[in-house]
Amino acid sequence: MGASSGWDDDGVRAAFSLARRGDVRGFNTLVETTQRPIYGLCYRTLGNVEDASDATQEAFLHAYRSFAAFQGPPEAFRAWLYRIASNACLDLLRKRRRRPSESLDGMLEPDADEAPFQIASGDPGPESQALSAETIRRVEAGLARLNPEQRLAVVLCDVQGLSYDEAAAAMAVELGTVKSRLSRARAHLREWLREMGEPAEPPQRLHLQSPTAP
Amino acid sequence: MTQSPWPAAEHAGDDLLSAFVDDALVADTRRQAERHVAACASCRERLEETRAVVGALRRLPAPELPRSFTVGPRGASARDELAWRRLRRSYAFSRYVAAGFAALFVGFTGATLVVPPGPPDSPTDIRAAAPAQAAGAAASAPAPAAAPAAAPAPVAPQSAARAAAGAAPASADQAAGAASAPAPAGAGAEPTGADVLEGAQRAASNEARALPPVATSLVPTADPRRRFQSGAVLAGLGLALSLLLAFNLRRRSRPPATAWPGFAPAPADRPGSH
Structure with a gap:
């Protein structure tokens, strides 16, 4: 699953056996095979290139240091690596919350008077069908408004295409927690995008998002 | 997660819609949901919108990779280890600069000892x-x-x-x-x-x-001044010596794992904290 996430199962399996040799070069083939989806996760969770780069690098360094301790089969590697990356993201978010940063604020400036989000098609649509730049920006702004746990859930499941089980392993929570975080994240995004689609209503109803941050 | 049947009068909850979109409902619940959605325009709209959200998220373009995140032989990022090597090369130069400063300091301290503080009345x-x-x-x-x-x-x-x-x-x-x-x-x-x-x-x-x-x-007035001077000289010498020592030691020491000092394998559950 998750062709859009760029996770290459065959490539990972091949690189995995190389990495098992225990040297840096072997591990780096694994890095090269997986860095796109991992960076994608970090970027969508953190919202900017700088933090995403930091978290990605931190995740791979940590993975390198603890790879010998990973005893699971190659199929479990994905959830394992995503878990390390998720933790790196959450750590960075915690750090950033302690010293307020402007990086997320940049994403919170939607232009309410632009074309409404196209919600007409009820079908997820073919993945080749590109989103408009405006839609991308709105979805990103909506993601930025979610609390970190919900954002991580929705990025893991919908953007990265992890299964519920994999996402639960990556977030180290129960399956039910993944489902409820995911459904709340989707609902908030739905409301956000619906609001964005109403030019008459400027983004004053921001209180809608407040219950998401317990 | 409510997968139990719900009263037909109630609207579908977000969790049910979410699972419906993922096709993750058990057969019974799914049939009920389909019936409800077919009859309830409001729930139908929310279901369609949820689907649209998921579809948009799946089609978000993958961000461009800003650089490679490969790991260097020392366990730091390959990029940082390269930067560290460059720094060490430029460091050879900075050592000479530091040595120059140390020499200046020693010279200055020595000068304060030799040159009398007041013009006509030397300590003697x-x-x-x-x-x-x-x-x-x-x-x-x-x-x-x-x-x-x-x-x-x-x-x-x-x-x-x-x-x-x-x-x-x-x-x-x-x-x-x-x-x-x-x-x-x-x-x-x-x-x-x-x-x-x-x-x-x-x-x-x-x-x-x-x-x-x-x-x-007071007869012994001269003594404190002398003590101060010899103290300054000693301090200067000590500082210069420690500077030279520190630089020499650093030159010989192995480069650390730069930004990631915790090189030892850490438990897998948390990324290494700084």
Whole structure:
């Protein structure tokens, strides 16, 4: 699953056996095979290139240091690596919350008077069908408004295409927690995008998002 | 997660819609949901919108990779290890700069020792003037004005007595000279009171120029200044030495794992904290 996430199962399996040799070069083939989806996760969770780069690098360094301790089969590697990356993201978010940063604020400036989000098609649509730049920006702004746990859930499941089980392993929570975080994240995004689609209503109803941050 | 049947009158919850979109409902619940959605326009709309959200998220473009995140042989990021090598190369230069600063510091500290602090009165003058004053003070003991000046210095009476007696001890050479300018030293065991008094006054006025009035009464005034100077020299030498040592040690030491000091394998559940 998750062709859009760029996770290459065959490539990972091949690189995995190389990495098992225990040297840096072997591990780096694994890095090269997986860095796109991992960076994608970090970027969508953190919202900017700088933090995403930091978290990605931190995740791979940590993975390198603890790879010998990973005893699971190659199929479990994905959830394992995503878990390390998720933790790196959450750590960075915690750090950033302690010293307020402007990086997320940049994403919170939607232009309410632009074309409404196209919600007409009820079908997820073919993945080749590109989103408009405006839609991308709105979805990103909506993601930025979610609390970190919900954002991580929705990025893991919908953007990265992890299964519920994999996402639960990556977030180290129960399956039910993944489902409820995911459904709340989707609902908030739905409301956000619906609001964005109403030019008459400027983004004053921001209180809608407040219950998401317990 | 409510996968149990819900009253037909109630609208579908977000969790149910979410699972519906993922096709993650058990068959029974799914059939019920389909029936409800077919009948309820509001739930149908929310379901469609949820689907649209999921579809948009799936089609979010993958961000461009800003760089490679490969790991270097030392366990830091390959990029940082390269930067570290470059830094070490430029570091050779900075060592010379630091050594230059250290040399400057040593030179400056040394200069403060050699060059006298005040223009006419070098530390030797001050030292010489003290016994001279003492001598004068002791000699003029009959003069009531000079008596208090000699009183606080316990060493003064002895050396003063010796100087006045014409013994001219080696340590009081200059004092004797100063005192004997009007009346040569050792001229007699009983010099005229006026002569001695005059010499004492002259010595005292010399002293007054060298030190502030309060200090004239205290013989060991010169000592703290010397102690300060030798302390500064020692501190300078120590600083220079420690600088050189530190730079030498750093040159020999292996490069650390730069930004990731926790190189030891950490537990897998959390990324290594800094």
